[in-house]
Each structure stands twice: as structure tokens, then as C-alpha cells.
Amino acid sequence: MAKSKLIYISVGLLVVAAVFLPGFSKLQQLKEKNRNLEKRIEVLMKTNEELEKEREKLENDPSYVEKIAREKLGMARKDEIILK
Numbered sequence: 001m002a003k004s005k006l007i008y009i010s011v012g013l014l015v016v017a018a019v020f021l022p023g024f025s026k027l028q029q030l031k032e033k034n035r036n037l038e039k040r041i042e043v044l045m046k047t048n049e050e051l052e053k054e055r056e057k058l059e060n061d062p063s064y065v066e067k068i069a070r071e072k073l074g075m076a077r078k079d080e081i082i083l084k
Contacts, residue, residue, distance in 0.1 A: 057064045069075040
């Protein structure tokens with residue numbers, strides 16, 4: 001009697017494990033994916049803030065616009081010679 005009870009309990013535990021283990025594994029994968037997405041959101045928000053500051057400088061600071069035009073576009077003022 002005790003031996004058959006032990007077998008039923010063992011089979012029951014195996015069934016429970018077979019049912020819940022794949023779900024638990026999927027839950028862990030989703031949690032990891034969520035952590036990675038949250039990190040990516042943080043990086044993108046920081047990048048967005050930097051781009052917003054850059055846009056504000058380009059709209060409001062003529063000396064910054066001149067600096068960017070000289071450095072990135074190779075532009076020069078009239079009668080100015082560029083040496084590389």
C-alpha cells in the first residue's frame with residue numbers, strides 16, 4: 001500500500017514538473033528579454049537627450065553652427081585659406 005502511494009505521488013510530481021517546467025523556462029527567457037529591452041531603452045533615451053541638446057545648439061548658437069560647418073563640412077569664410 002505505501003509503495004503504490006509513493007508511485008502515485010512520484011508520477012503526480014513528474015506530471016506537475018512536466019506541465020510547469022516549460023512555462024517557468026519561458027518566464028525566465030521573457031524576464032531576460034525584458035531586462036535587455038529596459039537597458040536598450042535607457043541607452044536610447046540618453047542618445048535622444050544628447051541629440052535634443054545638439055538640435056537646440058544648432059537652432060540657437062550661431063558660433064556652434066559655424067564650428068560644425070568648419071569641422072564637418074570643411075567650409076571657410078570668404079578669403080580664408082584652409083590648410084590640411
